[in-house]
């Protein structure tokens with residue numbers, strides 16, 4: 001996020017536009033937590049995880065009264081356009097706000113989950129995948145030396161975008177993701193088939209939002225069905241949401257930050273800046289919110305082939 005904030009600030013200043021940072025998203029906007037940002041405010045930020053602007057949810061912004069207060073703050077500070085970084089909720093709020101008060105807004109896709117229509121990758125995703133994969137590599141050492149079956153839970157509230165590259169890159173036998181139904185019976189069958197082939201260790205990557213349950217639940221059910229299996233569970237957790245951004249994330253965040261500001265300057269509004277097939281695209285908030293980014297089915301097939 002910091003790399004994106006830095007790019008937004010520097011691009012605005014480059015074009016001679018005054019820029020303010022709003023602390024804690026819509027919550028800070030309503031409360032007037034608004035600070036003027038100059039170039040030094042974002043110095044030494046490109047490599048830092050998290051966000052200097054902080055992050056918060058705001059129930060009040062979902063009400064007309066809250067959005068009126070937010071608008072009053074913008075008028076008070078002379079702010080004429082907004083760049084919002086976030087996901088579906090952020091863009092839903094921004095779209096409504098723009099319809100009601102006419103403040104042009106451009107979005108930047110910021111979520112580790114990568115489940116946003118209108119961009120191949122979201123800011124934070126690549127870093128989260130690399131963090132999870134590094135942990136999985138370490139877990140594999142124990143799985144292998146102790147002949148165990150590890151159920152590793154990665155983040156992804158409603159999506160398997162983190163789980164899939166972790167499964168492919170981590171050499172997993174099975175991946176469980178919310179977008180695709182996979183019965184517990186089939187998981188058990190696959191593990192049994194592996195045991196018949198003298199496989200002694202297994203790695204199952206589970207996206208936290210999987211329909212069959214989280215890694216703990218799935219592992220318990222598998223243990224019940226195959227008591228001989230030495231089962232362990234690891235929930236990778238919030239380390240996936242922090243840390244220094246990867247090179248790919250720094251580049252993406254910088255591209256998007258520049259595109260968001262230049263889009264605003266060129267009269268764009270109610271759109272999200274994204275990168276599709278290496279090209280900059282602006283997608284209406286409406287589509288980002290309503291449409292689903294499909295899961296790449298060839299990745300699922302790859303896992304099946306590679307775990308043979």
Ligand SMILES: Nc1ncnc2c1ncn2[C@@H]1O[C@H](COP(=O)(O)OP(=O)(O)O)[C@@H](O)[C@H]1O
Nearest residue numbers: 026057058059061062086087088089090092093
């Ligand atoms: N339907 C809505 N109307 C107005 N504001 C909304 C709406 N949905 C979400 N928001 C605002 O956007 C913020 C961010 O949404 P949230 O769902 O938490 O995150 P994300 O942007 O990652 O999806 C919320 O705290 C709320 O203030």
Ligand SMILES: O=P(O)(O)OC[C@H]1O[C@](O)(COP(=O)(O)O)[C@@H](O)[C@@H]1O
Nearest residue numbers: 087110111112113124155156157241
């Ligand atoms: O601690 P919290 O706020 O519940 O966050 C955890 C959730 O955030 C996510 O990582 C998504 O977060 P972002 O969209 O903010 O990147 C989900 O995968 C996970 O369920």
